[in-house]
Amino acid sequence: MSTISHFVGGKAVSSTSGRSQPVFNPATGESEKTVLLASTDEVNAAVETAKAAFPGWAATTPLRRARILDKFKTILWDRLDDLATAISAEHGKTFDDAKGEVIRGLEVVEFAVGIPSHLIGDYSAQVGTGVDTFALRHPLGVVAGITPFNFPAMVPMWMFPVALACGNTFILKPSERDPSASMLIAEWLTEAGLPEGVFNVVHGDKEAVDALLHNPDVKAISFVGSTPIAQYIHATGTANGKRVQALGGAKNHMIIMPDADLDMATNALMGAAFGSAGERCMAISVAVPVTDAVADALVEKLVPKIEALKIGPYSDSEAEMGPLVTEQAKERVLGYIDKGVEEGAKLVVDGRSFKQDKQGYENGYYVGGTLFDHVTPDMSVYRDEIFGPVLSMVRRDSYQDAVDLIHGHNYANGTAIFTRDGDTARAFSHDVEVGMVGVNVPIPVPMAFHSFGGWKASIFGDHAMHGMEGVRFYTRIKTTTTRWPSGIRDDAQFTMPTLG
Numbered sequence: 001m002s003t004i005s006h007f008v009g010g011k012a013v014s015s016t017s018g019r020s021q022p023v024f025n026p027a028t029g030e031s032e033k034t035v036l037l038a039s040t041d042e043v044n045a046a047v048e049t050a051k052a053a054f055p056g057w058a059a060t061t062p063l064r065r066a067r068i069l070d071k072f073k074t075i076l077w078d079r080l081d082d083l084a085t086a087i088s089a090e091h092g093k094t095f096d097d098a099k100g101e102v103i104r105g106l107e108v109v110e111f112a113v114g115i116p117s118h119l120i121g122d123y124s125a126q127v128g129t130g131v132d133t134f135a136l137r138h139p140l141g142v143v144a145g146i147t148p149f150n151f152p153a154m155v156p157m158w159m160f161p162v163a164l165a166c167g168n169t170f171i172l173k174p175s176e177r178d179p180s181a182s183m184l185i186a187e188w189l190t191e192a193g194l195p196e197g198v199f200n201v202v203h204g205d206k207e208a209v210d211a212l213l214h215n216p217d218v219k220a221i222s223f224v225g226s227t228p229i230a231q232y233i234h235a236t237g238t239a240n241g242k243r244v245q246a247l248g249g250a251k252n253h254m255i256i257m258p259d260a261d262l263d264m265a266t267n268a269l270m271g272a273a274f275g276s277a278g279e280r281c282m283a284i285s286v287a288v289p290v291t292d293a294v295a296d297a298l299v300e301k302l303v304p305k306i307e308a309l310k311i312g313p314y315s316d317s318e319a320e321m322g323p324l325v326t327e328q329a330k331e332r333v334l335g336y337i338d339k340g341v342e343e344g345a346k347l348v349v350d351g352r353s354f355k356q357d358k359q360g361y362e363n364g365y366y367v368g369g370t371l372f373d374h375v376t377p378d379m380s381v382y383r384d385e386i387f388g389p390v391l392s393m394v395r396r397d398s399y400q401d402a403v404d405l406i407h408g409h410n411y412a413n414g415t416a417i418f419t420r421d422g423d424t425a426r427a428f429s430h431d432v433e434v435g436m437v438g439v440n441v442p443i444p445v446p447m448a449f450h451s452f453g454g455w456k457a458s459i460f461g462d463h464a465m466h467g468m469e470g471v472r473f474y475t476r477i478k479t480t481t482t483r484w485p486s487g488i489r490d491d492a493q494f495t496m497p498t499l500g
Contacts, residue, residue, distance in 0.1 A: 004179050006203060007186040008046045010196030021176060026092030026323040027313035029363035035179045043211035046200045050142040050169040052218050052429060053197030058167040062116045063163050072192035073109045083184055087152055088314035090178035092323040094277045095314045105157030107448035108466045110492040112161035118471050137475035140219040144212045144381045148225045149175035149325050151278045157181060158373030160199060163472035163490050172201045172252060173212060178324055179203050213237050227457050234460035236243045245461040245473055249385040250413030251312040253286040254442060255402045258294050260418035266301040272442035273391040274321050282414045282443045287393045288402045295395045297374055299348060306349045313361050323365040325389060330365040333388030334379040337370055340381035345372040351389060354433045399424060407433055413454030417440050
């Protein structure tokens with residue numbers, strides 16, 4: 001059984017904490033690796049390493065930083081399959097889904113390679129007689145990313161490429177459930193020429209997280225995970241003087257209007273609800289058909305597709321959906337299905353009945369695709385983020401009723417509407433109080449040159465991730481006002497200076 005260590009100062013390092021935990025293959029249910037868990041002292045030592053590397057990296061020209069990231073990008077492209085395999089083996093998502101994850105993360109690397117133009121400052125000449133002003137963005141120092149299990153490559157790549165390009169050094173604390181992807185990334189960054197200590201990986205649990213939150217040399221924290229933990233990260237980090245962006249949970253709705261292309265909407269729902277076994281913060285978990293006629297027709301189209309879902313391990317090239325990440329995740333999802341039945345929702349397709357019959361995979365963490373109809377807003381399957389292959393249908397009589405339903409939910413991460421009507425689509429995209437909106441697009445994750453982030457209880461902090469929001473988060477403004485001797489007055493001024 002292999003052991004996954006930390007990566008600090010350009011090399012793998014072991015742990016003296018004496019703590020570790022198993023890493024499971026979700027497809028088989030077997031423990032295949034062990035990951036070491038860092039102590040507070042070990043996290044602080046990694047921060048010291050990153051702090052020592054910061055002055056040299058910050059002084060490196062943006063163009064040279066970009067060239068290193070560009071080489072890393074090339075390595076990623078060449079070894080995409082290797083990284084996707086590592087993700088699938090520990091997360092359970094299908095191989096093609098894992099490749100898609102890597103590509104979406106790689107797009108942020110491509111954006112970061114353009115950092116010389118993203119860091120262009122502002123200059124104003126002659127703001128006063130003989131006076132000029134310019135503003136430049138400067139890196140913060142040591143910054144950290146705390147990332148979730150569901151995207152072990154993509155979410156870290158939402159963070160560190162922009163952070164590094166801006167001149168910061170980085171500590172990554174990935175999920176201990178699927179840690180191997182972060183180690184490959186660290187090795188490949190070093191191979192691309194990143195100096196020692198600029199990018200570091202520490203594995204761990206709450207002890208490691210708290211160490212990052214309380215270390216005064218960590219200037220900013222990026223986080224993606226559940227809303228309760230996002231609230232904790234934001235509150236604790238800001239209380240310790242850090243800049244924090246903490247992305248939380250989601251309950252994403254998709255409105256299906258009477259004029260929608262139902263075949264298109266059905267296929268969109270299948271991918272958005274059941275792709276990656278529903279373990280996506282942008283998964284559509286609530287379908288909102290407008291009118292019973294639309295709902296009935298949608299159910300008729302969905303049921304045979306859900307029942308025909310090909311569920312299996314990532315090694316099965318025909319699999320459309322894999323297992324959940326852990327036994328605990330499986331039990332949690334099954335519990336929500338039980339609760340939905342108890343609360344009176346109509347269980348149209350029951351994923352609890354799925355049994356994996358492929359030899360060697362019978363003990364994997366599989367749950368079949370599940371569909372509830374006649375769900376009401378007071379039910380737990382509607383209120384809570386289930387993070388599994390469970391689609392709830394909430395019927396509404398009108399467009400406005402559907403929008404009001406969305407506005408009544410605590411989460412506001414992503415949403416979508418399917419319609420042929422431009423007026424309806426425009427009104428929805430303008431008026432709906434959600435951070436990311438799709439029109440006939442079920443999972444509206446922005447491209448890397450735009451920014452990712454929800455509203456309400458789906459985000460804590462003032463900046464979304466990647467794009468120019470990422471550049472703003474990982475830098476701070478310094479404004480300089482200059483006047484040279486030929487323009488200096490020969491008398492002292494004791495009033496507030498004015499430059500006009």
